[in-house]
Amino acid sequence: MSGMDRPITLHQPRHLEIGVGTAAKLGAWAEGAQRPLVIASGPTEQYVDRLNLPGDITVVADVPPEPDLPAFEAVLARAREVKPDLVVGLGGGSVLDIAKLVAAMWDGDQSLRDVAGPNKVAGRRTRLAQVATTAGTGSEAGIRALVTDPETNSKIATESPHLLADIAVLDPELTYSVPPAVTAATGIDAMAHCVEAFTNIRAHDLIDGYARMGIDLVGRYLKRAVADGSDAEARAGMMLASYYGGICLGPVNTAAGHALSYPLGTRLSLPHGLANAIIFPHVLAFNQPVAEAKTAEVATALGLGKGDLQQTAHAFCADLGVEMRLSQHGADRADLPDWAAEAHAIRRLMDNNPRDMSVDDVTRIYEAAY
Incomplete structure (x- = not known):
């Protein structure tokens, strides 16, 4: 792509x-x-x-x-x-x-x-x-x-x-005073911008370059920034990764990951970065069958290692201190189908996804994240 x-x-x-x-x-x-x-x-x-x-x-x-x-x-x-x-x-x-x-x-x-x-x-x-x-x-x-x-x-x-x-x-x-949990969630948001643009059906070679640089910076510096908020090199690296992600949004934009995160923000009042962190491993794994080469690049840059992609990506986020369970953020399981319909209707993003995602697919992702 x-x-x-x-x-x-x-x-x-x-x-x-x-x-x-x-x-x-x-x-x-x-x-x-x-x-x-x-x-x-x-x-x-x-x-x-x-x-x-x-x-x-x-x-x-x-x-x-x-x-x-x-x-x-x-x-x-x-x-x-x-x-x-x-x-x-x-x-x-x-x-x-x-x-x-x-x-x-x-x-x-x-x-x-x-x-x-x-x-x-x-x-x-x-x-x-x-x-x-x-x-x-x-x-x-x-x-x-x-x-x-x-x-x-x-x-x-x-x-x-x-x-x-x-x-x-x-x-x-x-950014030195940003707490570790917020540093982790916002850093994953920056990564999600890059990854979703990178695997997007509207992907472009020029934007792929920015996305690759952003993902690489996250892999190198996010853990360091979470561990030591005053690590100037890590903080600068993450700010540049975020900037690259912002560039990716212009001509390409995000896809299903962000569409699924928006109802979590509006319905649960979750910060945007946290909502994206919860969703990220699930959408990355969902899209893997149709974006194998690029997904492999992402996994390598983040040091995810071998094994089930959803599990290794989930562990990457959880090890940064992110609470990845929707149930711990006030979600009611009975609401998940309604949220799935809401996310599925955000066509300006869902239509960018490399793999078609049905309302049932979205519901299953929310269930897995619950």
């Missing part, structure tokens, strides 16, 4: 800073800004001073882990009061997604429902800086943003080049 002859468009931030201490460089890049708006979450607000931003800084620090439409609209309303000439996302994927949308929409009259889908955002004139504080979503690299619709408990997905950052900053020091 590759498509060197298939046209694709690859978007990346215009400017990338990566390495210990690079957060401090943002101020020089932002020279001339008079009304910076920093969008953060509670834990990431502590890093605002490290950015050395100029001007009259406004901080909105109450973005929840899985923001819904009212949460986004509250931040958007605040931005319209501030009229920022620079928007800075400072946080994990949820924060960065909200920052993208705010930068593109605060000075217009479009609603989030107006821009759902590809290429519906009218434009953007406000500079956007994305400063990642986790290594998982790779949102700082891409042109997509997801917000939960409280009416349907599904994701409103927006895709546009107008959501692309002008600068992305990957400073591993900002």
